Amino acid sequence: MNQSFQRQQLIRLCKKAEYIDYGMTIKQLTDSLDTSYEEIANDSFEFSLKQVSEYFLTKDLPNKLILRKLNDNIKRIYKDEQANRRIIISQVKTLLSETCPFWVIKTDIKSFYESIDRERLISKFHDDSMLSYQSMFLMNRIFESPILVGNSGVPRGMNISATMSELYMRKFDRWVRSYDSVYYYARFVDDIIIFSNSLKGSLSLIENLNPQLNILAEGLSINEKKTELFDGKTLE
Known part of the structure; x- marks a missing residue:
């Protein structure tokens, strides 16, 4: 399974209507995804999260696609099927x-x-050694976001939660x-x-x-x- 966060993998998770709604061309989106991947590759990427009521979300499309890919990686590797x-x-x-x-x-x-004891959960992911370095880096980056520091559990409003x-x-x-x-x-x-x-x-x-x-x-x-x-x- 390809856990990469390169633009080729991320663009597959994006519908045309999404980047149009953001007022972006496909060229602008791919350039932005390339920049994000460079930041991920050199461990400098940071999520742009905001809190609305009790929910946490991002308005940034590349951020959304990266979170979507990370969630997809976890679901596929751990064969997670959520209840309907x-x-x-x-x-x-x-x-x-x-x-x-x-x-x-x-x-x-x-x-x-x-x-939820997220440290226990993250330790499990680490011990299982099934997620890639970049997937683990991004997961840790979520909880290192200033808006989440000091909050317990996992953030409401995010698919990965x-x-x-x-x-x-x-x-x-x-x-x-x-x-x-x-x-x-x-x-x-x-x-x-x-x-x-x-x-x-x-x-x-x-x-x-x-x-x-x-x-x-x-x-x-x-x-x-x-x-x-x-x-x-x-x-x-």
């Missing part, structure tokens, strides 16, 4: 129509993005799916829904959710006030 809300809703509707006994657990994770959070949750997701009595589990960002075929199993799982989450995704915790258990018969 529409598919989850469709699946849940089907499951709710079943006639066999079942129980449903609904919960969410407190301050999800802000509570969604990808990183999915990887951070991967072990916990697998643990829940393999839990005895669980036959369906879905998580969309911080919202979780679980179907179980046993009341006893459901109660046991609820008791173990928070301890296991903190072990498998350190720093995160279940929002116990929003944790609910429903008898499937009452949801008809």
Whole structure:
């Protein structure tokens, strides 16, 4: 897989309408991408990020394409597939129509993005040695941005944060799916829904959710006030 941030790789991730919206010609864009790559190659590149409300973003098109490529590198290497809300809703509707006994657990994770231990996550990327030097350099550069220094977790509003959070949750997701009595589990960002075929199993799982989450995704915790258990018969 080509993890390069040269213009040939970045331009593939850009739609014609994007650079037109920015008032740029293709020549201006490629020249700008060449300049950015030179800065990446000599370790002098810096992201231009700004904060709008609780979200972090960039208005610079080359920056956007570099972030897009970095996110693409991570997703491809780690085979990340993020949940689709529409598919989850469709699946849940089907499951709710079943006639066999079942129980449903609904919960969410407190301050999800802000509570992720990004140093632990970056250390994992480093230890795995699957991302290129430039990919790792750019990832570190994101969190070295002055606007993010002092902030915890991963920044809301950036695609790479969604990808990183999915990887951070991967072990916990697998643990829940393999839990005895669980036959369906879905998580969309911080919202979780679980179907179980046993009341006893459901109660046991609820008791173990928070301890296991903190072990498998350190720093995160279940929002116990929003944790609910429903008898499937009452949801008809």
